[in-house]
Amino acid sequence: MLYAQTTPADKRRLFRERLSTGELLRFPGAFNPLSARLIERKSFDGVYISGAVLSADLGLPDIGLTTLTEVAGRAQQIARMTELPAIVDADTGFGEPMNVARTIQTLEDAGLAGAHIEDQINPKRCGHLDGKAVVDESTAIKRIRAAADARRDANFLIMARTDIRATADGPAGLALATDRAKALVDAGADAIFPEAMRTLEEFAAMRAAVDVPLLANMTEFGKSELFTAQQLADVGMNIVIWPVSMLRIAMGATGRALDTLNEEGHLTGKLDEMQHRADLYDLLDYEAYNHFDTSVFNFNVER
Template sequence: MLYSKTTPADKRRLFRERLASGELLRFPGAFNPLSARLIERKGFDGVYISGAVLSADLGLPDIGLTTLTEVAGRAQQIARMTELPAIVDADTGFGEPMNVARTIQTLEDAGLAGTHIEDQINPKRCGHLDGKAVVDEATALKRIRAAVDARRDPNFLIMARTDVRATQEGQAGLDAAVDRAKALVDAGADAIFPEAMRTLEEFAAMRAALDVPILANMTEFGKSELFSSQQLADIGVNIVIWPVSMLRIAMGATGRALDTLNVEGHLAGKLGEMQHRADLYDLIDYEAYNHFDTSVFNFEVER
């Protein structure tokens, strides 16, 4: 009933323990609190909260228009509805190094298990678009050092994302990304998010070069091939995210339903594609609220 029973501190501790095991942890992207609960129900390891999804939820492009307040508020709403650890995309940290420090403490207070800070210029661009630019190495390292210094819970995961791979072609781009990742680890990053790797071999090269966990971003319509969980596990990737997938599927289904309404004037033929009301009530635990106060919540769920 209401929010998760596991405290944020315990979520972080348990997440760190699992991450240290070396197994691949699967973090689908949640587009709202209810979808986070469904991710947990389906047996996944954690919840990812995408900056692109948070922007899209506001009807905005993913170009750094959202604020720390908006991101932290929505991330808190999502994280508190599940027993799973939640990682949130903090873009470039919402400003200069001191802003990055404030971002970390705000996200800790919001109940997140971790975040990633990227090395793009501010305002940033979606990670799989062309024309990205990154800051110089000194600036990127200052962001990560500020994040680490600001952290109060040592189990709060500070991940560094590098977009360097997309700024150069071929082997030179991969080599530059590996060098940047190593420097970010030396600056204190607990894990590395190498964005826009082209092939499984590039992920493997990044894995071989680093002694911290790495994350693979399996976003559709992007620069990376869509590798399976098993393929990623086989080369030692530690976290895989599908950041926008659930939103894309939900919006695609919504669009088709609206088309049906325009053509047929009803959705009788779509009932089999819908989440049944009984399943929704079960997911949000209506019955627990009924037991909590039968004078206010007094009903039975029809099945």
């Protein structure tokens, strides 16, 4: 009933324990609090909160327009609805090192299990767009050091994302990415998010370069091939995210339903594609509210 029973501190501790096993943890992207609860119900390992999704939820492109207040507020709403750990996309930390420090403490207070800070210039852009630019190594290191120094819970995961792979083609881009990853680990990053890796061999090269957990981003229509969870596990990845997939599927279904309304004037033929009211009430745990206070809920839902 209401929010998760597991405290943020326990979520972080348990997440770190799972991460230390070396297994691949699956983190689908939640586009709202209810979808986070469904991700938990379907037995995934965690919830990812994408900056691109948060931007899209506001009707904005993913080009650094969202604020710390907006991201932390929505991330808190999502994280508190699930017993699973939630990782949030914190872009470039919403400013320079002091802003990064404030970002980390704000996200800790919001109940997140971790966050990633990237090395793009401000304002950033979606990681799979062309024309990205990254900061110099010194600036990237300062961001991660500020993040690591600011956290108060040692189990809060500081992940460094590097977008430098996309700034050069072929082996040169991969070499830049592995060198940057090593420097970010030395600066205090607990994990690395190498953005826009193109092949399994590139993921394997990153695995060989650093001895910290690695995240693979399986976003559709991007630079990376869409590898299976098993393929990624086989090359040593530790977390895989599908950041925008659930939003894309939901919006695609919504668009088709609206087309049907325009064409037919009703949605009778779409009933099999809808979440049944009974399933929604079960996911929302109406019954627990009934036990708590029968004046809130005192009826049964017929299937």
